[in-house]
Amino acid sequence: MSLTPTQTELLARARADLRMGVPVVLAGGAGGAVIAAAETLAQERLEDLRALGRPELALTARRAATLKARAYDGDLARIVIPEEAGAAWIAAAADPADDLAHPLMGPFIARREGEAGFARAAIALAKSARLLPAAVVVEVEAPGELAHAHGLTLLPLEGSLPAATAGLSEVVSARVPLAVSEAGRLHVFRPEDGSEEHYAVEIGAPPREAPVLARLHSACFTGDLLGSLKCDCGPQLRAALAQMGAEGAGVLLYLNQEGRGIGLANKMRAYSLQDQGFDTVEANHRLGFEDDERDFRIGAEILRAMGFSRVRLLTNNPAKVAMLERCGLKVVERVPLKVGENPHNAAYLATKAKKSGHLL
Numbered sequence: 147m148s149l150t151p152t153q154t155e156l157l158a159r160a161r162a163d164l165r166m167g168v169p170v171v172l173a174g175g176a177g178g179a180v181i182a183a184a185e186t187l188a189q190e191r192l193e194d195l196r197a198l199g200r201p202e203l204a205l206t207a208r209r210a211a212t213l214k215a216r217a218y219d220g221d222l223a224r225i226v227i228p229e230e231a232g233a234a235w236i237a238a239a240a241d242p243a244d245d246l247a248h249p250l251m252g253p254f255i256a257r258r259e260g261e262a263g264f265a266r267a268a269i270a271l272a273k274s275a276r277l278l279p280a281a282v283v284v285e286v287e288a289p290g291e292l293a294h295a296h297g298l299t300l301l302p303l304e305g306s307l308p309a310a311t312a313g314l315s316e317v318v319s320a321r322v323p324l325a326v327s328e329a330g331r332l333h334v335f336r337p338e339d340g341s342e343e344h345y346a347v348e349i350g351a352p353p354r355e356a357p358v359l360a361r362l363h364s365a366c367f368t369g370d371l372l373g374s375l376k377c378d379c380g381p382q383l384r385a386a387l388a389q390m391g392a393e394g395a396g397v398l399l400y401l402n403q404e405g406r407g408i409g410l411a412n413k414m415r416a417y418s419l420q421d422q423g424f425d426t427v428e429a430n431h432r433l434g435f436e437d438d439e440r441d442f443r444i445g446a447e448i449l450r451a452m453g454f455s456r457v458r459l460l461t462n463n464p465a466k467v468a469m470l471e472r473c474g475l476k477v478v479e480r481v482p483l484k485v486g487e488n489p490h491n492a493a494y495l496a497t498k499a500k501k502s503g504h505l506l
């Protein structure tokens with residue numbers, strides 16, 4: 147045991163820094179880079195970054211496509227920040243909220259030369275901090291000295307960032323009698339990397355050696371708690387629990403991957419874009435995200451930790467079945483979960499069927 151933080155712990159610190167608008171120093175190869183999230187960057191900090199070198203704006207290829215910028219690095223584009231551009235210019239390039247109101251922003255010049263590794267890591271960090279996937283990146287020669295001089299988090303780049311699924315461990319479980327079954331128990335799982343906790347609701351005492359009726363439910367604050375009519379999450383949550391109650395056994399994982407893994411603030415940005423006429427998939431792309439940013443390995447890991455290896459999975463999403471199988475769990479049956487369609491979410495459900503392969 148060492149007092150020095152591990153890379154996983156430094157990652158958690160870096161995420162918190164970026165959310166507050168504090169830059170983070172990356173070190174790798176012969177040099178390094180100072181990065182800051184586009185969404186939280188203040189004007190004074192941008193000026194400090196300019197004093198260090200030539201800042202560029204890292205955007206995903208998805209966002210670059212909307213801005214008609216070339217993504218020379220494949221999955222991302224490194225945009226030249228004009229000298230006169232301030233923090234507001236950077237925020238507008240990252241955030242599509244005003245794209246339609248100001249369609250003439252740009253042209254955006256993308257860099258072709260140089261290394262994209264720091265930009266790629268910066269975007270991955272911004273995503274894992276549930277911020278817009280855009281970051282300002284300045285290459286520097288002596289990252290260690292710089293981080294020390296300013297008290298910034300120094301993150302060594304080792305392999306891909308952020309680390310593949312952080313180990314989860316169960317913190318506690320307790321009995322919670324539920325309306326659907328008095329034999330309810332809530333388990334809390336905590337990832338090692340300081341990210342959100344996830345929950346498992348166990349109904350009855352499902353035998354570990356038999357296939358268990360299971361649901362991997364992704365958090366939806368608006369649908370689950372507020373009764374939003376824009377999606378079908380609330381009715382799906384309640385129907386899954388009701389079926390487990392009726393059968394006397396089951397396990398519902400409540401995965402805190404709000405908005406298909408982009409976080410509530412970004413999901414609300416997506417909702418605003420949907421009010422401008424874009425569908426659920428197009429809205430994610432305009433924000434710079436993929437259609438689905440969830441990591442379902444977390445669900446597989448929790449099921450395994452609870453002793454389950456075979457499931458009857460409540461879902462309409464074949465990708466979830468495929469992913470669980472890839473993670474070594476046997477899906478013996480897909481149990482459809484068709485509830486909650488209403489006039490507000492009919493188009494949303496149709497888009498999921500057409501573009502994301504959901505079964506109607």
Ligand SMILES: Nc1nc2c(ncn2[C@@H]2O[C@H](COP(=O)(O)OP(=O)(O)OP(=O)(O)O)[C@@H](O)[C@H]2O)c(=O)[nH]1
Binds near residue numbers: 366408
């Ligand atoms: N980004 C984004 N997320 C959304 C939107 N509407 C709902 N969500 C989120 O989507 C997640 C639920 O995913 P769904 O695509 O409805 O369903 P699924 O989990 O893939 O499949 P099922 O197992 O059949 O429910 C929840 O995390 C919701 O918060 C939206 O318009 N944009």
Ligand SMILES: [Zn+2]
Binds near residue numbers: 366369378379
């Ligand atoms: Zn929902």
